[in-house]
Amino acid sequence: MVVEKVMKRDGRIVPFDESRIRWAIQRAMWEVGVRDDELLDRIVKDVIDRINELYDGEVPHIENIQDIVELELMRNGLFEVAKAYILYRKKKAEIREEKRKILNKEKLDEIDKRFSINALRVLTSRYLIRNEEGKVIESPKELFERVATLAAIPDLLYDERVFSKEGGYAQDLKKVEYYLQNFEEFAGVYSIGRFRLNKYHFERMINLYKELAEKGKMKVSIDEFLGMLEHGEFEKYEEVVEEYFNLMVNQVFMPNTPALINSGRPLGMLSACFVVPIEDDMESIMKAAHDVAIIQKMGGGTGINFSKLRPEGDLVGTTTGAASGPVSFMHLIDAVSDVIKQGGVRRGANMGILEVWHPDIEKFIHAKEQNVGTNVLSNFNISVGLWRDFWEALKEGKKYPLINPRTGKKVKEIDPKSLFEELAYMAWAKADPGVVFFDVINKRNVLEPAKGEKIRATNPCGEEPLYDYESCNLASINLAKFVKYDDEGKPYFDWNEYANVIMKVAKYLDNAIDVNKFPLPEIDYHTKLTRRIGVGMMGLADALFKLGIPYNSKEGYDFMRKATEYLTFYAYRYSVEAAKQRGPFPLYKLSKYPEGELPIEGYYHKEIWNLPWDDLVKEIKEYGVRNAMVTTCPPTGSVSMIADTSSGIEPIFALVYKKSVTVGEFYYVDPVFEAELKKRGLYTDELLQRISDNYGSVQGLEEIPEDMQRVFVTAMDIHWLDHLLAQASIQLWLTDSASKTINMPNDATVEDVKAAYLLAHALGCKGVTVYRDGSLSVQVYSVEGEKKKRVPAKPSEYAKRILKEIVESESWLKKFVNVEAIIDGTNGKGLPIFSLNNHKGTLNPTKSEIDERKIKELLGIAYCPVCYEHGGEVVELRMESGCSTCPKCGWSKCVIS
Known part of the structure; x- marks a missing residue:
């Protein structure tokens, strides 16, 4: 037998x-x-x-x-x-x-x-429930069950037997209040098939019933609904829970970190991204500090635009004193964040923005220019908000006015070229500030007529532009999981399966809005006006490795564009179907959607379409859309570690690197690369050491075949111009933005940074974070001087062609962008480094100065606080997806990941 x-x-x-x-x-x-x-x-x-x-x-x-x-x-x-x-x-x-x-x-x-072991370490360190003694009392299976169960609860409430989109039903809510006040008594009483609802699932379910009933949309009383649930009339939704569960445990997608931590737990907050308003009065400033504290206590990150605050030295009418200015209030928010150590290990994350016309813009640009190790504004990423009038002034060589926001009057005029130099220099020296292109963000902003104003802020990592008190739930789909192999062993990408998963993840995020326990009533209200969701991607580098496509190639960029086009098209496809059944987002009719407009640049370039966008727009005009925005590409730090895949849309940092553990040292090898080495019979410990000593790169190693060197590229093997093209290719089809680092070598120049900013804007990016290797505090001192010189990255042929086309079409850029010098690697080389009048040499401490400082002073700047606080291990952070990230545990300044 x-x-x-x-x-x-x-x-x-x-x-x-x-x-x-x-x-x-x-x-x-x-x-x-x-x-x-x-x-x-x-x-x-x-x-x-x-x-x-x-x-x-x-x-x-x-x-x-x-x-x-x-x-x-x-x-x-x-x-x-x-x-x-x-x-x-x-x-x-x-x-x-x-x-x-x-x-x-x-x-x-x-x-x-x-x-993997690595994924389980990340899960146990930050995600699995612990008891009061600090012992893990939850398994990964139980974690993903509580997340999946919560996500399916809205399906019960929107079932056509109990829900009416049109409304008109009145229900007595006294019993609803009883259940909300006594929700702890109902732990484990109800279930969706095999999945038991814990008390927090039950509380969120009753809360959603109440919200829908108050709008007259519940056909049945709360007791009738619970009776149906008890008698198994919603058993079919067990399949929905099972589906979400399987997608997560098979590492096909992962929600953002707050959702993994808080689903089915007391805090209940599932969002990662928030924007808090701040007006020019003390009550508003202190309210903002309060709001930041509440949001960060629950695990979120906040973005704040400080541009409404009067400049330093301006009149304070109530006291006839002098105002301290926006930067001083940034320090206030930073101090608030500093005392709220989320879970004891996660620092608060903020995005501080000041618009370029503000009189304090120069002070803001230099806000982080301090001695290494002083931890100044360590809980902030900072960005300068740029508008079209600044680019026009730069283009025409005209003076640029700085405006007092209190009076609306011009304070002085500055040379935009000098300010641009200062901005580029500080980014070169300290990786801060970044830049946010508000003109590009608002170019296709379909919500502007509904909101009555432009968007002026983003979340901490810049990929989620938001209105005041808006929030967003994010999740990332693992692209590497859709690479399949035909009968002959040749790889292909399964676009149909990818499309199906996108719609499921969009539904997961839409449902999450309904069961989210928002930290403030204002956030609950404004989030539900637009029902913004962010379906994103991770595993891009691994997917390209499997497909044999170089990241920095035309074929690579074509794949990125197509993957993002599918992402947005099918997220909208779900959203239209949801609008038919559940209704469009409340501000839909006041938006530009009914006029046939979409918030994506790619839609306005029909020659690049792969999908029937005209048909989709017809449906949106007829039925509406459930979610005002649907796609973004966030950083994925520890989330991608749980999924055992490459981070976000970034190339990998190293193919091989040495890891030290208690029993000794071993080499961590990218799994796709490892499989390819073994398939070709090249895998040896000696080769792994050679690759590790070559900065984790295979470039220039004679043992590695040319075709492998072409495909298996790391972040530093890719020229900064190609990094920009990758971000721009992905941005083309996103409704929101993308979190990405534009990596530059240590010998990159200020001229390179200036060119990167100008080209990023010309390419349609919504913002950009440039990172010169070694500029993140003390990282430069950890590079072993004895190692061989890194093979310099060169622009791809495709990137060279695009560079030439951009500068030819915008001839004024020739004043700032030296095409041939960028191509041959001499851009700005030999020129004196730009020096500022108030620059005091604080950016270049000696090695001995750093050795004298305590490691604790460096936490939050260059080293991982989690690894230090759990075992005293000093692990250097690296810049990934626009945020300082730990390569060992996945900790990131960005709370999303």
Whole structure:
């Protein structure tokens, strides 16, 4: 008889899967450079025959099957392959043991096994529930069940048996208030199929019923609804919970960090991004400080535009004194953030914006120009808000007026070129400030007539422009999961499956708005006026590796554009269907959507369409759209670590790097790269060391074939011009913005930064963060001087062509952008570094000065506070997706990730 079942290590009986045996043997063969499909087929057949012979229809244990594989490999004389298989088996046993220690469990379940050791470490450090003694009391399976269960609750309330889009139903809400006041008594009483509602699920469900009932949209009373739930009339929604659960545990998508932490828990806040208003009076300033404290206490990050505050030295009418100015109040907010250590390890994250016309703009640009290690404004990313009039002044060489926001009068005029120099210099020296292009952000802003004003602020990482008191829920889809292989082993991208998942994730985020416990009533109100969601991407670098496409190539940019076009098109496709069933966002009729406008630049370039946008717009005009904005690309830090994939839309930082652990050192290798090395018979410890010593790059290594060097590029192998093109390619089809770092080498010049800003604006980016390697505080001193010189990145041929086209079409850019110098790598080289009148040399401390300072003074600037506070390990941060991020634990200044 044929064996049909197998017993797993945890005692479960599962179907026998021949493909798992084939893959294990193939991997062992690749390990020793054997690539012979006929031999592989024969060995697999021998193994299956021997299993059937020995067990004759009985159920073997998985260990027995592995013993048979070893034996058959040796019987066929494949002793090196058998050795590789035995070593792999031993390694798997060690991994299982390590996972048990991390999770503090005797037995691992199937979900535990799906995640890498690194992913489980991240989950246990920040996401799984702990008891008062600090011990983990939740498994990854339980985490994803509570997240998925909460996300499906709105489906019950919008069921056509209980919900009316048109409204007109009156319900007595006294019993609803009873349930809300006594929600703790109903823990585990109700369920959606096999998924039990905990007390926080129940409270959010009753709260949503109340909200819909107050609008007259509930056809049944609360007791009738609960009776239906108790009698299993919503059992079909078990499939919805199961679907969300499977998408997460299979690492296909992940919600933003607050949703993973807070779903089905007391805080209940699922959003990551907020904007808080601040007006020019003390009551508003203190209200903003209060709002920031509440939002950050619950795990969110805040953006604030300080431009309405009167400048330093201006008149204060009530006291006839002098105003202290916007920068001083930034320090106030920074101090508030500093005392709110979220969960004891996460610092508050803020975006501070000052618009370029403000009289204090020069002081703002230099706000972070302090001695290394002083922690000044460490809880802030700062950005200068630029408008079209500034670009016009720069273009025409005219003086630019600075305006007092209190009086609306001109205070003085400045040379825009000098200000632009200062801005570029500080970004070159300190990686702050960044720039936000408000003219581009508002160019396609379909909400402007509904809101009566332009957008003037973003979240901490800049990818989510928001109105005052708006918030946004974000989630990222793992692109690498959609790379499949045909019968001949050739990779392809499954666009149909990708489209289906996009719609499911859009629904997840739309549902999250309804069960979100917002930190302030103002945020609840304004968020639900627009119902903004942010479907995003991660795993881009890994997907391109699998497809054999270089990140910095025309083919790479074409893929990015298509992936983002699908992202937005199918997020809208869900949103239109939801509008039919649940109604459009409340401000829809006042927006530009009914006129057929969309907030995406790509829509206005029909020659690049891959999808039927005209048909979609017709539907939007007829039925409305549920969500005012639908896509963004956030940083994914620890979220991508949980998904075991590359971060956000960034290239990877290193293909190989050395990691130190308590038992010694080992090399971390990008999994896709590792598989390719083994497939080609190139994998050796000696080669890994060579790559690690080459800054984690394969560029210039003769052992690595040219085609692999072309495809497997790291962030620093890619020229900053190609980084810009990647961001612009993705921005073209997003409703909101993208968080990305424009990496530059340490020897990049201020001229490079200036050119990057001008080209980013010309390419249609909504903002840009430039990072020169080594400018993040003390990072420069950690680079080993003995290592070989890094192979310099060069612009791709495609990037050169685009650069020339831009400068030819905007001839004034020639005053600032030296095309040939950028191409040949001499841009600004040999010129004296721009020096400011008030620059006192504080940016270049000596090595001994830094050694004298305590490590704690550097936390939040250059080193990871989580790794330091949990074991005293000093781990350098790196710039990724526009934010300082820890490569070990995924901690980021951006709370989203």
